[in-house]
Amino acid sequence: MSKRLLFLCSRNRLRSPTAEAVFAGYPGIETDSAGLAPDAELRLTAEQVEWADIILVMERVHQQRLKKGFGKLLGGKKVAVLDIPDDYQFMEPALVELLKSKCGPFLS
Secondary structure (H helix, E strand, O other), rough: OEEEEEEEEOOOHHHHHHHHHHHHHHOOEEEEEEEEEOOOOEEOOHHHHOOOOOOOOOOOOHHHHHHHHHHHOOOEEEEEEEEOOOOOOOOOHHHHHHHHHHHHHHHH
């Protein structure tokens, strides 16, 4: 059975789409991404929260927004903060490496 990872950042333009792309090719892993800001490219939906096995947020503020907006749906869900600041471009090699090192424990 595959593991479903949902990556969240603010606007779903740089960090979370990079994470979705990086891990999409991993065997046994399904990925999705969304943003939590009102102007996000793709705003988080209840369906995405329900779909996910593990929700990986880039910063603590994202965890707070997730709980505020979707708290009722988070029972039994693993939510982890990756502590990755908004300092990177889409698919920037340094971001890819950071994601791989921080997400490793959630892939097995």
